[in-house]
Amino acid sequence: MEFAELIKTPRVDNVVLHRPFYPAVEGTLCLTGHHLILSSRQDNTEELWLLHSNIDSIEKRFVGSLGTIIIKCKDLRIIQLDIPGMEECLNIASSIEALSTLDSITLMYPFFYRPMFEVVEDGWHTFLPEREFELFSSVTNEWRLSYVNKDFTVCPSYPPIVTVPSCIDDEALRKVATFRHGGRFPVLSYYHKKNGMVMIRSSQPLTGTNGRRCKEDEKLINATLRAGKRGYVIDTRSLNVAQQARAKGGGFEQEAHYPQWRRIHKSIERYHILQESLIKLVEACNDQSHNMDRWLSKLEASNWLTHIKEILTTACLAAQCIDREGASVLIHGTEGTDSTLQVTSLAQIILEPRCRTIRGFEALIEREWLQAGHPFQQRCAQSAYSNSKQKWEAPVFFLFLDCVWQILRQFPCSFEFNEHFLILLFEHSYASQFGTFLGNNESERCKLKLQQKTMSLWSWVNRPSELSKFINPLFEANSLVIWPSVAPQSLQLWEGVFLRWNRSSKYLDEAYEEMTNIIEYNKELQAKVNTLRRQLAELETEDGMQESP
């Protein structure tokens, strides 16, 4: 298919653009295969350069022959185009609609994007499972890398390489995979060096109504425990939901068959409930009624902060079991690709200082979200403004980023990255020129040949010039476990994302910049002091040498 077929009117003059924080500007609107561009004729600079894939929904209105298109973006921005001429307006609107909802992944912009920067380090090869494994394989030989899934036949949503107990062979893994939803057998997610306890994750066991068992599964799970130790299974579903799952062939670990494990049920919402929550929240944030009661009751009704609290509470529970109780934990819900990953990744941020550095956080996202098979393509197909009721969208990753922001807000010195880094990840997970968040799992990414045909987000972001924007000036490495408060009074709306387009952050940005400058200047002075001290010490030794006969 040619993009040209979809673009009936590639160019319209005298279009007026309205967008947050800028005065309205008149210019020429151009549609290309992947972008909507508006440039004012005065100085030939682009005023707007918007990816079609960032468009969540559009509305059109007419007053006489003047048409207006309201574009609602996945990054929650709303812009308005006034287009003279009814036909042009209709053509533009239908083109945008078609171009923003292309079905084929290979027609997406990342396959056409040619970077203008020099690639210093290829992000596709920055985070290799082997290297992650080396981080703890020196202190224990209880774990090994398995290549059982190298051609994605054992579990289509797993990466080719996974970490499993050393004493379990690939044959057993294959058997366990048949007993777990989608083949997601239990694998290592995190090794807590401090006490050797581990966090493993999987999908639900397929016990069904007649209580099916799998010897290999029981053996595998027990192999993750040290002698005499007990473990906790944290099921992210309520007991009720887990019991209902049995009717559909799913289920949970029966105490009788896993005697060393205690099961705890939490209830983290999923799918359309989360999506509706996001839609309601964004609607509340855009509410113009200037009424405090209405705002607070809409904020409450959206339930967004309740979800944040549930997720953080479960992550704290997992971290507590590992760090305080000295027990290992197994985390799963149903598929093990959504709430499971929220819990495992947040628990690591709480426990592991490395995950709070930029590199470590990128590695965490690569490991616990991308390689672990969170279906980004499905979950992030639409954002808060979509009208169509689709089944697979859910702001699961977005909620994770919000939870990280809550922890970052409570521990402003403990993270190497700042809020802007989280906002960047939010934007790119929904619409991006990079291939990183394309596809639903490694298997799909492999078939799409993303490594060869697209650029990795990490290649771009890890260049020093880019990275400097995301450094938290207050960062001081904190080697401790950080326990966030999950009391409702402690959790706040993430204004940087949800109110970003509603009010200018000019003064807050200025303050942030001032703080950064002060800290930078301080570092320079510290360096100067150190040089002078060194010189002084040298002069003193010289003096000493001259005085001594």
Add this chain to the structure above:
Amino acid sequence: MEFSELIRTGRAEAFLLPGPGQSPVRGTLCITSHHLLLSAGHGSPSDLWLLLRNVDAVEKRAAGNSGTITLKCKDLNVLQLEIEGLEETLDIAGSIEALSSLESVTTSYPFFYRPQSLKLGEAEDLHPPDHFYQQVALETNGWRLSTVNRDFNVCASYPPALVVPRGIGDEVLARSARFRQGGRFPVLCYYHSINGTVMLRSSQPLQGANRRRCAEDEELLKAALALGGGRGLVLDTRSAQAVKQARITGGGTEAKAAYSGWKRLHRPLERGRPLQDSFVRLVEACTDPSLSMDRWLSRLDGCRWLTHVKEALTIACLAAQGMDREGVCILVHGAEGTDVTLLVTSLTQLILDPKCRTLRGFQSLLEREWIQAGHPFQQRCAHSAYAQGRPKHEAPIFLLFLDCVWQLSRQFPLSLEFGEGMLLALFEHAYASPFGTFLCNSEKERYLCEVKTKTHSLWSSLNQSKERKRLCNPIYSPNPLALWPSVEPQSLQLWAGLFLRWTRPPEPAQEAWEQLWKIVTEREVADPL
């Protein structure tokens, strides 16, 4: 009366239970006339040294041969003490209750507090009326400093000196005062030097059911309007309905026919009992440890505190906009003119006048627009959010003002010279303080109690350099423009630093703040320029 009569047991063995931000202390508890002291001996740094005036409510519980006393403080902290001996527990609780609710001003702690670093009578006087007048006189000679109230005979709640139109004689003022509730005739409180418009404040005119008029009052406002450009707006902080009711009891508002050039706008603000209830309910919600997110948000909504913050800021913006953008003079009043009136006039000045945003400027704003202007601190701050029993005159108007200032500081982090520490200190001192600054209800009472000669000023203490770090904003840079805050509900937040201060340990955020301070101070040392 002797304090010793009230102290039934002066000494007991006690254990202070650990709480968020509170380390445990085991030792000897002493009750003195003004303090509760719990010491582990050897002057250990964790000793508790609590001003009894700070105690809002005392709860006691007996268990066997010991007891527990819960002290709920006006600064919202809650302390739990385990005391050996049942009788001791009851005696100590009784003593604290009696000593913390003494009403006599002259036997209160500020009259006994003698810190080494300060000398009585050497406090730098901020001289607000004179100083304010000098500032105005630099710009215009249309106004004069009147001493008509030098004996507090014209208005008991006004200071001795007031700024009024030059063409208006003292006898006119005296007559206007008789037409205003409590004698609070219209006075100048802010001169907007950019366009010469002015803000005045007063109490309600005593119009009554038969719509009385007062020629002198009309003359006074006419003269003020002539000086300020000819167009005026009366901002009445009550609803039209409330004004109607006020007329029945002798009050009222400016009739349009009588005051040509003045328009009137009703913008109701909550005050008195409902405001105190709102505060109590907010603190209850904040300190409830067992809330779900839904319950928390609906209680936050239900207490309506943030609505009050929003309303106050909105009206201040309206007044500021009128002066700055539309060149209109503003007269603000409600009924007494000592509560929400001052809230509006002081916030408006913070929005418009960069001078008020410095540490000194803010202090003189508080001195002029709250203390000297006759906000009845003693009545309003007699109890905080925990006190049981029916509140009489309590209302957290001043706290609401501080919250609004905090919202401003959050939206404009560079533009205020003082930080959250200053606002917290003001909250604490307004409710319980070793200093005399917030004592009494008016200048007249302070004069009768000789507060200025027998107590120390809070400002003297705050301006000592070692305090500055706690109070100042390390990233302050003066902003000559008006600050227009966003008053959309989404932009306003709960002041966690105050309301969650004792329930949610602020350590990490505090650390970040201290780190920044350290760096800024080091820079000043390294680079004196």
